[in-house]
Amino acid sequence: MGILLYKWLFVAWTIWHPFYVSVTEIRHNATSNEVQVSCRIFADDLENVLKKQNKQPVDIIHPSNRTQTDSLISGYINKHLVIRIDGKVVKLNYLGYKIEEEAAWCFLEAENIKTFKQIHVKNDILYTEHANQINMIHVISQDDVRKSTKLDNPKADADIQF
Numbered sequence: 669m670g671i672l673l674y675k676w677l678f679v680a681w682t683i684w685h686p687f688y689v690s691v692t693e694i695r696h697n698a699t700s701n702e703v704q705v706s707c708r709i710f711a712d713d714l715e716n717v718l719k720k721q722n723k724q725p726v727d728i729i730h731p732s733n734r735t736q737t738d739s740l741i742s743g744y745i746n747k748h749l750v751i752r753i754d755g756k757v758v759k760l761n762y763l764g765y766k767i768e769e770e771a772a773w774c775f776l777e778a779e780n781i782k783t784f785k786q787i788h789v790k791n792d793i794l795y796t797e798h799a800n801q802i803n804m805i806h807v808i809s810q811d812d813v814r815k816s817t818k819l820d821n822p823k824a825d826a827d828i829q830f
Contacts, residue, residue: 688713688798691806692791694751696781698810703753705760705776707745709793714772717797718744729767741765745774745793752788753781783810785830792824 691708711728718726718740731737742762751758763775791803801821808814809830817826 688794688801689804690791690793690801691804692749692789692793693806693808694787694789695808696784696810698783701780701782703751703758703778703781705749705751705778707749707774707776707793708771709774711767711770711772713794713797714741714744717794720797728765728772738762738764741772741774745776748791748793748795749776750790751778753784754786755788787828787830789826789828790824791819791826792821795821795824 688710690710693706695704696702697704715726715728718728721744722740726737726740728737728741745762746760749760751760758778758781760776760778763777765772765774767773787807789805789807791805793803794801799821803819803821803824804816805819805826805828806814806816807828811830813830815828815830817828819826
């Protein structure tokens with residue numbers, strides 16, 4: 669009974685006090701010399717920002733034109749997520765997205781990335797939509813060392829050393 673009450677209170681709290689959080693994981697794959705990036709963004713928030721940005725209807729859950737939807741998402745993420753490794757901007761290649769429950773998981777990668785000592789991340793995803801947006805960043809190095817940070821709007825930049 670206590671667990672059900674807790675779940676109900678959590679749901680009620682989120683209805684009256686919505687929270688806006690994205691999670692970006694940046695993982696270095698030493699075997700393939702790639703940086704693999706995944707961004708978890710609430711689907712409705714991503715859809716709303718794409719509608720406003722492009723001044724057209726967008727349905728990311730049931731897209732009528734998946735190629736066009738992918739292009740919109742790719743453009744948005746590449747504008748609002750910039751990664752520098754050891755001082756050099758990394759070209760992120762958009763791979764696609766999938767919907768899981770209420771979230772859109774967006775996947776990107778960068779090739780030819782060998783070991784690194786420092787990563788700079790600029791992430792202002794959804795900052796124009798929500799004054800209280802939080803963007804969590806997790807970076808996993810080639811040695812499986814995990815470092816995390818939290819960016820509260822308007823702070824959009826993080827530096828992580830390995």
